[in-house]
Amino acid sequence: MIERELTVTNQLGLHARASAKLVQLLSGYGCNVTLVAKGREVNAKSIMGVMLLAAGRGTRVLLRVEGQDEQACSDAVAALFERNFDES
Amino acid sequence: MRRQFQGQGASRGIALGRAWVRLPDNLEVGEEHIGTDQVEGELERLHQAIDHVRAEMQALREQLQDVLAPELGQFLDLHALLLDDPELLRGLDEAIRHHLLSADYALHLQRERITARFRAMDDAYFRSRVEDVDQVIGRIHASLHSRQHGRHGRAGEILVAESVAPAELPRLQQQGVTAVVTTAGSPLSHSAILARSLHLPMAVGVPGLLQRITDGEVLTVDGASGEVVVEPDAGDLRRYRLRRRAVVRELRALRRLRREPTRTRDGIEIGLYANAESPDDIAQAHALGAAGIGLYRTEFLFLQRTEVPGEEEQFQAYRDVLLAMNGRPVTIRILDLGADKADRTGLALRDEPNPALGLRGIRLALARPELLRVQLRAMLRASEYGRLRILLPMVCARDEVRRVRAVIDRLGTELREEGHGVAEGIQVGAMIEVPAAALALPTFIGDVDFLSIGTNDLVQYLLAADRDNDALGELYTPLHPAVLRVLRDVIRTGRRHGRPVAICGELAGDPALSPLLLALGLEQFSLHPATLLDVRRALRACDLARLRSRLPGLLRAPDRATIERWMERERPAIDQA
Secondary structure (H helix, E strand, O other), X not given: OEEEEEEOOOOOOOOHHHHHHHHHXXXXXXXXXXXXXXOEEXXXXXXXXXXXXXXXXXXXXXXXXXXXXXXHHHHHHHHHHHOHHHOO | OOXXXXXXXXXXXXEEEEEEEEOOHHHOOOOOEOOHHHHHHHHHHHHHHHHHHHHHHHHHHHHOOOOOOHHHHHHHHHHHHHHOOHXXXXXXXXXXXXXXXXXXXXXXXXXXXXXXXXXXXXXHHHHHOHHHHHHHHHHHXXXXXXXXXXXXXXOOEXXXXXXXXXXXXXXXXXXXXXXXXXXXXXXXXXXXXXXXXXXXXEEEOOOOOHHHOOOOOEEXXXXXXXXXXXXXXXXXXXXXXXXXXHHHHHHHXXXXXXXXXXXXXXXXXXXXXXXXXXXXXXXXXXXXXXXXXXXXXXXXXXXXXXXXXXXXXXXXXXXXXXXXXXXXXXXXXXXXXXXXXXXXXXXXXXXXXXXXXXXXXHHHHHHOHHHHHHHHHHHHHHXXXXXEEXXXXXXXXXXXXXHHHHHXXXXXXXXXXXXXXXXXXXXXXXXXXXXXXXXXXXXXXXXXXXXXXXXXXXXXXXXXXXXXXXXXXXXXXXXXXXXXXXHHHHHHHHHHOOOOEEEOOHHHHOHHHHHHHHHOXXXXXXXXXXXXXXXXXXXXXXXXXXXXXXXXXXXXXXXXXXXXXHHHHOOOOXXXX
């Protein structure tokens, strides 16, 4: 299991488009992925779950990944956060 | 008895028809339990319904591929992800398997639970996503139901419902439904955007209508004003007939313009070209009397498939466009893919940090010589079948133009040696959409034969404002002094060097902007066939000499409001007859 702390730094936060990008990215991995923020824990592969986190800009999020491809998966998620979800 | 309701207009047009009243499905679901032996059957029914909705979304995406506005593409992605949401599926599975509930009731409970959680959120933006969640679950529900006692629309009916999902609209229209009225929703909803692009009249936000209308009653709908009249009286019907006649007359007047020249009131000929990407667009362009194709996008040949189309396939596609336009110029643009466009061929780079500033357009073509070579060979071989012009996207320096021209020359020789015919003197033009190209135009105008201004990107790059970013509000606008100045300069430089200049962005297709573009010196417009006749009508009502004399005032305007006042003053009087 890998745990990693990430910060939402993109302008709009984990809104619909960013959530969709995250879920689309995760669909390529077999591991279980959980996001924890503001005392709530959600399945990161669930678009509803991610949107219900309502993680605005500046929110700190704990990423928890468990499974065979956990290293690659957590790196990919961290990179997506760092790239601000490719918002221009 | 006559009843009148006032909602909001969402999609223009009027209709008179029988009401098809569809009550919200959550009102119809009662608590239903099943036996353990029914569990598998119930799950199967649920998954069939979900598959059905998925197929429906896929069909919608294919149907709308050509007209898909970026915001519609995004909502389709979102809805597809919601449909496959593992938490939603797990919750449903559990309710059916462990709590022995019917699929309908399980769905109903999930919907209540999820929407309640969304409604409880603090952030208005996140809260409003409840609409998307609700629509997706609603579609699954409707699909479950239609297997039992659902029904289709019938010709001459007007659908009256609480809300309508975008995915339903094209099919409703095919079934002959002439208008849609919803008690919820807003003119900014995805459904409303789609209704407008389908020309399906729609009124939304009509409170109380569902409680006060019965299936089969007659009603009139005005999709512009949002007025709904149930059981119209003789006066209403007479007014409706008059309105109808006016609408038909206007349509007829527009159609008459198909064979009319595009000439201003003071007799100056303006070139009206069509943007096209599908065979449908080409047929329309021809029927509407377009002077040619000003922008033929080749992306559609590449999108939605997993391998790059070969030379032969591309050749046939280009040849067919040239043949269809029967000797009128056809401007074919080199593949303009970027990381922002979802191609499956893997041509564009994935995960560019900033696709708008990345490897796209001519940059991608030059970085992939084999791709460029195949496309140019196909174009050159097609050149014998009409008047081909080649357009280079995202040009920002002279070197790029020269490099492509050298490839064209080399391939021309190669093809002739192979025994193919290639037309002489094929024109090569540059898209002006990068500010650098606009500013440095005098340094490379000698290397191009014509120019085409792509205003969508140019405005975005000039103002550093992403047009899809809602947070920017009105920051993205072509009505900015910088945009007007750049357009004026490019058009003027083109004229001084005898190079025709066209605008092929959305600006060209908006008849309200026609006088402004004429004032800036534009003589060629390239636009989607959908508004070609509207723009022709506007141009025919303009006085070019007068507009040009008003240019200094336009260029002095310091802000959008002043530019809009100028437009209001110069709005041509359009003869409706």
